[in-house]
Amino acid sequence: RGRLRLPGPGSRGHARLGRSGAAAQPAAEEPGEVSTRKKTFAEVQAERLDQAERTVLIKCPSRLNEKKLLQYLSSHGNVKSHFFFENRGISALIEFSEKSSIASLQDAVGIPSASEHHVVPFKSRLFTFTLKNPVSQHLEETPLHLSPQSHIPVKNLIEKLCLADSISSQMYILLDEYQLTEENIRLRFLACSLVRDFARAYFPDSTVKPFGSSVNTFGKLGSDVDMFLDFRDTGKHATKMKKGPFEMEYQMKRLPSERLATQRILSVIGDCLDNFGPGCANVQKILNARCPLVKFSHQPTGFQCDLSVSNSIAIRSSELLYIYGCLDSRVRALVFSIRCWARVHGLTNSAPGTWITNFSLTMMVMFFLQRRSPPIIPTLDQLKELAGEKDKHIIGGYDCSFVSDLRKIKPTKNAETLDVLLSEFFEYFGNFDFRKNSINLRKGKEVNKPESSPLYIWNPFEQDLNISKNVNQPQLEKFIAMARESAWILQKEDKTQQMINKEPWGLAALLIPFGKNNSSKMKNRMKGIGSETIRSLLDSLKLNNASSQQKAVGK
Ligand code: GTP
Ligand code: MG
Numbered sequence: 001r002g003r004l005r006l007p008g009p010g011s012r013g014h015a016r017l018g019r020s021g022a023a024a025q026p027a028a029e030e031p032g033e034v035s036t037r038k039k040t041f042a043e044v045q046a047e048r049l050d051q052a053e054r055t056v057l058i059k060c061p062s063r064l065n066e067k068k069l070l071q072y073l074s075s076h077g078n079v080k081s082h083f084f085f086e087n088r089g090i091s092a093l094i095e096f097s098e099k100s101s102i103a104s105l106q107d108a109v110g111i112p113s114a115s116e117h118h119v120v121p122f123k124s125r126l127f128t129f130t131l132k133n134p135v136s137q138h139l140e141e142t143p144l145h146l147s148p149q150s151h152i153p154v155k156n157l158i159e160k161l162c163l164a165d166s167i168s169s170q171m172y173i174l175l176d177e178y179q180l181t182e183e184n185i186r187l188r189f190l191a192c193s194l195v196r197d198f199a200r201a202y203f204p205d206s207t208v209k210p211f212g213s214s215v216n217t218f219g220k221l222g223s224d225v226d227m228f229l230d231f232r233d234t235g236k237h238a239t240k241m242k243k244g245p246f247e248m249e250y251q252m253k254r255l256p257s258e259r260l261a262t263q264r265i266l267s268v269i270g271d272c273l274d275n276f277g278p279g280c281a282n283v284q285k286i287l288n289a290r291c292p293l294v295k296f297s298h299q300p301t302g303f304q305c306d307l308s309v310s311n312s313i314a315i316r317s318s319e320l321l322y323i324y325g326c327l328d329s330r331v332r333a334l335v336f337s338i339r340c341w342a343r344v345h346g347l348t349n350s351a352p353g354t355w356i357t358n359f360s361l362t363m364m365v366m367f368f369l370q371r372r373s374p375p376i377i378p379t380l381d382q383l384k385e386l387a388g389e390k391d392k393h394i395i396g397g398y399d400c401s402f403v404s405d406l407r408k409i410k411p412t413k414n415a416e417t418l419d420v421l422l423s424e425f426f427e428y429f430g431n432f433d434f435r436k437n438s439i440n441l442r443k444g445k446e447v448n449k450p451e452s453s454p455l456y457i458w459n460p461f462e463q464d465l466n467i468s469k470n471v472n473q474p475q476l477e478k479f480i481a482m483a484r485e486s487a488w489i490l491q492k493e494d495k496t497q498q499m500i501n502k503e504p505w506g507l508a509a510l511l512i513p514f515g516k517n518n519s520s521k522m523k524n525r526m527k528g529i530g531s532e533t534i535r536s537l538l539d540s541l542k543l544n545n546a547s548s549q550q551k552a553v554g555k
Pocket of ligand 1: 213313318357359
């Protein structure tokens with residue numbers, strides 16, 4: 001799995017690349033091992049965006065001679081890497097060494113004949129490769145290696161987990177199965193780069209960058225691609241012009257609010273994708289949302305995409321999580337397990353609603369790791385103290401500065417195993433005083449709730465906002481009950497006996513819906529929780545049991 005073929009002179013070798021979140025890194029490190037991933041967030045982003053600009057996507061016939069395709073492409077330049085994947089047929093992602101190769105290829109390819117359908121003559125980097133004489137070309141073909149773009153179903157995962165020798169190894173197995181592969185990351189950046197080609201038709205200085213779980217090291221195969229339009233040059237120009245004795249500026253359309261400008265830009269780009277974008281389907285403009293966005297499915301890459309306009313705070317959140325995810329291998333392993341656990345039990349859902357979001361849940365895991373003794377990750381205030389001059393970011397009056405160079409952060413002295421951390425996580429939040437306290441990652445401390453939302457998680461950068469304002473009391477209580485039940489399962493466990501009985505144990509036992517049979521036990525676990533919500537909670541549990549395991553395969 002996770003292979004990427006790197007063609008070179010006389011080489012048929014396969015480079016095995018780690019299924020890691022950002023840069024090449026061993027998939028499952030042991031705690032304490034020095035991470036090889038030391039690149040800053042900005043460096044990774046820049047490298048990946050550059051790579052995506054040198055990349056094209058080619059739809060191929062199902063039976064294909066790989067060598068012939070590469071031979072044909074090499075007449076336009078050196079192919080640096082490539083891989084095949086299945087998505088409505090076979091496609092090949094091709095990375096050239098030089099950007100100019102793409103122009104050369106674009107010059108040489110034909111335009112589809114307008115026999116049945118008329119075509120919009122927008123020349124993208126999406127092509128179709130066909131064989132003129134398929135029969136004779138079949139002879140020399142070798143089977144293509146297809147890189148998987150989705151994770152295994154939960155049922156199969158549970159079987160795999162049962163064969164592990166500790167909960168820690170179970171958690172690393174889950175991480176390895178679910179995390180983004182090198183290939184999937186390339187596809188995500190390519191999707192952004194293809195949208196950028198449209199944005200540039202109007203705004204030649206613009207870029208489209210991914211944020212959220214595609215880049216914060218917590219992305220799972222199958223999760224959406226969050227992307228934003230960035231007009232990076234606007235800031236630069238302003239400072240340049242201030243230096244001389246004159247001032248000259250662009251005449252630009254003025255609108256009463258930034259929000260209106262955002263809505264207009266997104267509206268036009270949305271129409272553009274809808275009308276001219278090959279494979280852009282189900283384009284939905286959601287311009288009245290708090291954060292206006294365009295949703296669409298990008299069929300050539302197979303991603304569900306959310307396009308918004310540059311949101312500096314969201315980017316800082318992505319970078320903060322990136323830093324936490326890179327600091328210690330236990331961080332990502334724990335987040336993936338908790339996210340999967342929450343999905344199976346219907347605590348999170350891909351549709352918006354009153355449940356906890358993956359983003360909030362990830363922040364809860366970060367907070368828990370800050371609270372360990374000694375802490376496994378630093379607080380945001382500590383990261384701010386380490387910030388250099390270049391790391392200064394003031395956004396909308398908020399100081400969003402924190403260190404970007406991972407080497408400046410001292411590794412933790414905490415050596416707790418993931419076995420301990422998983423069970424302590426459930427213990428901690430099963431007994432957290434949510435009525436009184438809120439979760440503050442900046443201070444790494446529980447602080448009095450400033451208002452009465454059931455779950456209060458301080459937005460790390462906009463200190464007066466609660467990122468989990470949407471969560472209602474029943475959802476929070478369901479979370480607490482599930483956490484208590486899980487802590488209980490882990491405590492009473494007799495692994496050897498369960499293995500002999502061929503029963504799921506450890507993490508595997510937590511990924512099976514707790515079922516109707518358990519509802520009496522659940523009642524015990526819910527002692528002390530407001531009785532008015534118990535009934536609705538148990539009802540929702542029953543409803544969830546049937547469908548949650550299939551649903552968990554979704555987002
Ligand atoms: P998955 O897509 O579920 O894998 O995780 P994600 O982190 O990408 O979440 P999502 O796609 O829902 O949101 C994308 C990004 O938007 C997040 O990473 C955050 O940076 C930001 N975001 C999402 N929800 C909130 C919220 O409630 N408050 C704030 N401040 N930012 C949010
Ligand atoms: Mg997302």
